[in-house]
Amino acid sequence: MSEGSARPQAVLFACGLNSVRSPMAAGLFKRFFGSAFYVSSAGVRKDELDPFAVAVLDEIGVDISRHRPMTFDELEDWEGLNFDLIVTLAPEAHHKALDLTRTIAAEVEYWPTPDPTAIEGTREQRLAAYRQVRDQLAERIKARFGWRAGGANV
Numbered sequence: 001m002s003e004g005s006a007r008p009q010a011v012l013f014a015c016g017l018n019s020v021r022s023p024m025a026a027g028l029f030k031r032f033f034g035s036a037f038y039v040s041s042a043g044v045r046k047d048e049l050d051p052f053a054v055a056v057l058d059e060i061g062v063d064i065s066r067h068r069p070m071t072f073d074e075l076e077d078w079e080g081l082n083f084d085l086i087v088t089l090a091p092e093a094h095h096k097a098l099d100l101t102r103t104i105a106a107e108v109e110y111w112p113t114p115d116p117t118a119i120e121g122t123r124e125q126r127l128a129a130y131r132q133v134r135d136q137l138a139e140r141i142k143a144r145f146g147w148r149a150g151g152a153n154v
Contacts, residue, residue, distance in 0.1 A: 007146070008085035008107070010038040014093040018043025018069040020050045020130075021089040021113050025137045027057050027064040032141060040083075041067075042075040044092045050117065056130040072096055081106070089113040089137075111140055 013025040022041035029039045046069035054065050075081065081100065086108045088094035097108045113136065119129035 008037065008083075010083045010085070011040075012075075012081070012083040012086045012106075013039070013041040013089065014043065014072070014086055014097055015041075015089040015113070016044050016092050016115075017047040018045075018071070019047040020053045020115070020117060021133060021137070022093075023049065023064050023067045023069070024053050024057060024134055025087065025089065025141065027062045027067070028134070028138050029141055029145075031060075031062045032138075033145065037145075038083075040075065040079070042070055042072045044072065044096050046071050046074075052116070052126060052130045056127060056134050059131075060134075072100065085109065087111055090115070109144075111137075113137065 011029065013022040013029070015022040018041055022043060026039050026041040029037070033039075049064070049067050049069055057064050070078065072081070081104050083104075083106050086097040086100070086106050088097050088108060088110050090113065094108070094110045097106075100106065101108060114129075114133060116126070116129040116133045119126050
């Protein structure tokens with residue numbers, strides 16, 4: 001584990017809208033670690049789940065189609081913010097998570113992750129941008145949480 005000293009039991013992935021990067025990260029995390037950890041995702045705001053995010057995870061056998069985007073506030077109301085690690089993928093989520101650490105005991109890590117929705121072009125060009133984000137998140141998750149060979153492959 002490259003960042004943070006302790007292995008967390010509950011991880012929250014957070015981004016701006018909880019519609020692309022954070023649900024992708026949570027889906028990948030569940031794929032690699034099953035129920036060994038608790039994982040969820042949230043956003044500063046929310047939008048509809050992005051169909052390109054669903055498509056590129058489906059390509060590797062990860063189904064996030066049932067994900068319902070939610071904000072930090074909705075997550076807190078729904079299940080509480082009982083996470084020992086919040087991984088932020090966008091600047092506004094990082095600022096929100098740091099604000100939350102005033103009232104909850106959670107470590108915060110910032111993993112700057114490109115927003116694939118900013119890419120324009122053909123469907124294939126856009127999917128390529130989402131695949132790049134998917135693969136980057138997969139590698140970062142594996143490196144950070146000590147994924148071992150023999151698990152699910154991306």
